[in-house]
């Protein structure tokens with residue numbers, strides 16, 4: 001089964017309410033974190049304020065691919081989502097790039113009126129007041145192996161912006177001991193938030209390829225190492241999960 005991918009259509013002139021879309025696809029299952037296995041449609045925005053060394057979604061980050069990103073209105077996005085979901089409300093997963101760069105408040109308001117639920121994935125570098133209108137906010141601060149620096153004040157601001165309505169969770173990609181120590185220290189700072197740990201994919205697809213080779217054995221070795229770390233540390237509140245979509249479809253895009 002491959003989820004249907006619709007090309008972004010209905011380009012409009014950019015204004016304060018248009019959203020830069022890289023791709024809209026589904027229904028598929030959420031492959032990561034708190035909603036793993038749940039049916040969802042993905043709305044992926046284009047553009048990111050980070051450039052992680054191992055990003056698996058560079059086609060929505062690298063400005064060389066910006067000609068593939070289409071400005072769309074909330075109405076046009078919901079029309080495409082409705083085609084994919086068959087008009088039946090589903091959880092919409094907002095990802096990117098960094099979706100927090102985009103003006104998503106009107107889209108969330110419109111989708112909620114239509115009965116849809118919203119999850120959002122962000123690295124926690126930019127806070128928006130509309131975080132409070134989400135059902136679930138996944139904050140995925142970036143560990144040392146990414147080459148990025150975490151702005152803790154910005155991360156605090158994201159959690160504060162979400163407030164008490166959405167469920168906020170932390171999700172860490174872990175490649176090595178340093179990343180693991182980073183995850184532990186950030187998790188200690190936000191003791192009320194559930195923590196998800198996922199092994200890094202050291203063979204992320206180059207942005208020009210839609211189905212690049214993946215080293216599944218290497219990822220599974222890292223998964224076992226991560227489980228051993230959590231057990232040895234007695235970190236029993238953490239949840240260790242693979243990227244389920246990666247196990248099923250490898251580096252295939254649009255699933």
Ligand SMILES: C[S@@+](CC[C@H](N)C(=O)[O-])C[C@H]1O[C@@H](n2cnc3c(N)ncnc32)[C@H](O)[C@@H]1O
Nearest residue numbers: 054055056057096097121122123140200201204
């Ligand atoms: C592509 S990012 C987009 C959303 C946002 N920019 C962020 O990083 O949270 C979605 C999720 O994929 C994770 N991810 C990206 N590259 C990965 C890789 N090579 N291995 C495992 N997870 C990866 C990110 O850490 C993040 O949790």
Ligand SMILES: Nc1nc2[nH]cc(C(=O)O)c2c(=O)[nH]1
Nearest residue numbers: 028029030031032095245255
């Ligand atoms: N199935 C599936 N699950 C995902 N969870 C997070 C994803 C992302 O790229 O943000 C992703 C994705 O691209 N596909």
Ligand code: SF4
Nearest residue numbers: 048050051052055097
């Ligand atoms: S923050 Fe997310 S989308 Fe941006 S480069 Fe890092 S993993 Fe990729």
Ligand SMILES: [Mg+2]
Nearest residue numbers: 056057095243
């Ligand atoms: Mg992904």
